[in-house]
Amino acid sequence: MSGRRDKRTTVLSVLAVVLPLALSLVALNVGAYRIPPQAVFTTVAEAVFPGGDGSGPSPYADILFRVRLPRLLLALFAGAALAVSGASLQALFRNPLVFEFSLGISNGAAFGAALSLVFLGRGFPPQPAAFVFALLAVLLVVAIAGRSASQVVTILLAGVIVSALFQALLSLVEVFANPYALQSLVFWLMGSLGQATWKDLAVTLPVIGAGVTVLILMRWRLNVLSLGEEEARSLGLDTTRDKIAVIALAALVTAGATAVMGVVSWVGLIVPHLVRMAVGADNRKVVPLSAGYGAALLLLADTIARGAAPFEIPVGILTSVVGIPFFIVLLKKSGRIWL
Amino acid sequence: MKVRVEGLEFSYGAFSLRVPGLAFAEGRLTALVGPNGAGKSTFLKCLASVIPPGRGTVFVDGRDVAGLPGRERARLVGYVPQEPASTFNYSVLDFVLTGRAAFIPVFSSPARRDDEAAREALRFVGLEDFGPRPVFALSSGERRLALIARTLAQQSAVLLLDEPTTFLDPRHETEVMELVKRLAVERGKTVVVSLHALDMALKFADDMVFMKGGAVVAAGRPDDILDEALLRSVYDIPMGLRNVDGTRIVVR
Amino acid sequence: MNPARTARTAALLAWIALAVLRFPAPVGAAGQVPAPTTVVDSLNRSVSVPGKIGRIISLEPEITRIIVALGAGDRLVGIDYFLKHHDHLFPLVFPEGLKLPLVSNQAQDLSLEEAVRLHPDVVFASPSEFRMAESIERKLAVPVVALASMGRFAGLIGEIETLGRILGREERAAELVAFFQERLRALDRSASPDPPGERPSVYLAFWNSLVRTPVSYEPVDAAGGRNAASGVLPEYLGAAGATISIETLIAWDPEVILVQGNYPPEERRVSVGTVLRDPRLASLRAVRSGRVHYTFGFWYWWDPALVLVETVYLSGLLRPGAPAGPGLVATGDVIFKEFYGVEGAFSALCRILDCHEWTAR
DSSP: OHHHHHHHHHHHHHHHHHHHHHHHHHHHHOSSSOOOHHHHHHHHHHHHSOOSOOOSOOHHHIIIIIIIHHHHHHHHHHHHHHHHHHHHHHHHTTOTTOOGGGGTHHHHHHHHHHHIIIIIOTTSOSHHHHHHHHHHHHHHHHHHHGGGGGSHHHHHHHHHHHHHHHHHHHHHHHHHSOHHHHHHHHHHHTOOGGGOOHHHHHHHHHHHHHHHHHHHHTHHHHHHHTTOHHHHHHTTOOHHHHHHHHHHHHHHHHHHHHHHHOOOOSHHHHHHHHHHHHHOSOHHHHHHHHHHHHHHHHHHHHHHHHHSSSBOOOHHHHHHHHHHHHHHHHHHHOTTTOO | OOEEEEEEEEEETTEEEEEEEEEEOTTOEEEEEOSTTSSHHHHHHHHHTSSOOSEEEEEETTEEGGGSOHHHHHHHEEEEOSSOOOOSOOBHHHHHHGGGGGGSOTTOOOOHHHHHHHHHHHHHHTOGGGTTSBGGGSOHHHHHHHHHHHHHHTTOSEEEEESTTTTOOHHHHHHHHHHHHHHHHHHOOEEEEEESOHHHHHHHOSEEEEEETTEEEEEEOHHHHOOHHHHHHHHSSOOEEEEETTEEEEEO | OHHHHHHHHHHHHHHHHHHHHTOOOOSSGGGSOOOOEEEEOTTSOEEEEOSSOOOEEEOOHHHHHHHHHTTOGGGBOOBOHHHHHTOSSHHHHOGGGGGSOBOBOTTOOBOHHHHHHHOOSEEEEOTTOHHHHHHHHHHHOSOEEEOOOTTOHHHHHHHHHHHHHHHTOHHHHHHHHHHHHHHHHHHHHHSOOOOGGGSOEEEEEOTTOSSEEESOOHHHHHTTOEETTTTSSOGGGTTOEEEBOHHHHHHHOOSEEEEEOOSOGGGOSSOHHHHHHOGGGTTOHHHHTTOEEEEOOOSSSOOHHHHHHHHHHHHHHHOTTSOOOSOHHHHHHHHHHHHHOOSSHHHHHHHHHTOTTTTOO
């Protein structure tokens, strides 16, 4: 039986790398502007091995490298970020139903971006403010939980409170926004990867890359942390420091993604859960595999979101349509694990 | 390694634990007994630094454990909790591996020697074939053994076990106590076990500590301190001591 | 000129009626209470409004503007949030309206307390929320009429006529409608006939975004263009906005790109400049040929005069062969004078929106 498990793990590990790559190839070929696969190949080849005649701005190159490629990379990175963040938070809070949403991170980022869009106006990108407020949200959660921060329930309750707080603040911003800024804001909140340019990604991708890497490095430590505060401490861990590190990293990568694409949810819940069902709970496997499958899932969702109809379906709606029923099923089945 | 307690105090609400002085010798099994609410669990947790005492010091091999970083303290003192609350269905091997936390830096994963330590611990408790099984599939006796194996993987010189025999049937009770005794006798560890069942204590303990109401009522070798008056004062009901086939047992 | 004439006519008719029916003549010839009018609004609701409307609350800027154009602006007893705080046009054509009490909040929700205090005879609302009209009617016991043009001239004309009927200003309404239609016909006449296939494709970047566009925007059609986004959403949704992807825009490769320009310049996130400089759009025909322009645009509601000016302006853009007439600014001023009776309103608006460059032709 263990042999079968190991084999399954190997296959899934390979797939976790192959699937995002394969989907990337597909995504490069999908779009409203028809580019024959051969042209995709030659355009990419020419970019990698320059030697072309440089005959003016070719729409193929523009579309592939300025429109599809940044969007593709964002989907991969953001998907990995959300999935890894979800897996880490679930281990830390010993609850498979926790994800970045529960700590107010998503709403904090949304509020920060809103504030920036409304008061700093069109010239200023919303990303830095989203960062700042996502981290602020987590600090608030820790502060509210206070001395009982070690209690699982307290952190979750504090997360709910902070989420609600930022939601209310967001509504307040909408009330005071002039109608022009409100337009951009409402549009951004729907959650779409289509607005990202290379300028946005120049900051977001490295941040997500670094954060996800560190979380993957800490994957075994998550096993120990998932035993609970007392036991982890008895085994020699500085639980306070480790918890803060994990939460801050999860907040960082989530904010990085949210700042550029708006609120896209449920990836951090669905992917780690499916991975655990397939390979078991050991975070040495769960965290890296979540990164790969999270990237694949968001890329798939986004490719559908832009390919299915001439108008854009906000990708957050797609992930919700899948995620919410999933969540309900999990709630009903996980009787003894749920609080 | 010797464990010495000096002036330990801990308060929680109306409950107050006070242990002015106590020592545990190495290579010996000490049984911590007393009625419910006596403070046995709390005392063990203080010894393990799972909860920080309000006042007082715990010395292990002459060193103040409060001053040690967690990693080092964990290599000295291992703590087996009453009931492991595991949300996730790890394999038994992965579960036992977490005992190696003190040896594995934050960005690393277990190495070969950690793997070997975990397997050795599983062998010692008799679960060597259980490695790949999921923990939720174990019986409560087996889970208790896995928990002990985890603490064994820590390779600490001191072992503190909080009521390891509760809810076990007689066979498993005996198994666990024999195991724990071997740790003291064969491996020279300092073992402290809190127990409800006096029989087990009488059968296996080298030393006993009686607690009541947060204070130590008596401590020493069973032969030296055990009598019916002590039992009555600790447990508030008349108890008798009998000698059956060379073994001392308690009757009510 | 009109109220006096109407009063005289009514008096004459009343006198004749009295003579025929031998009733004792009431003091004040126009004292008979007119029968209530029934209208069908944009939500297909049949609403009965009093025959004589003296006090009006309008929650929709489009409707308010038509009311002012119909000469019934003095009957307004309240003003909505957008017109009070964010509109550039209203202070130019009806400045006294800004002194009216505020009756709605940022979301254009009616303040019921204010409404009760002002006791209107009728409330005009947007049809975008069905329940709102019903709920206001229930709570205030005042008829609520929901009207909107939804980006269609037919809708706009219908609105003007309905409001004319409700307010007893049918003649004035007919005047405005005739003026409107005549101007449109004049545009048609002055253009060389375009076979449908040769109409330039036009993409509208509205609502401060490059990727949000109305799938149906009649000024473009009337001016001889073809909306590149037509067909993305069902036609009956009118000027509802669709969100597309940049790639779709590139695939459409429109000949002309129009950017909504009735935002003050400092609020514009998308401008002609940003479109021309966007590296992703470098290969588009419109970008390469420099055919990226501002237009006034549709802020979920129109101004009846401005939309006419816009159509004239677009006609000049999209049919460059048309014979030159008076400049756009002059034409705009004429149109605004016809609707609102003020001089130089369009020139003033142009200064505020910084649109002299784009209306220079």
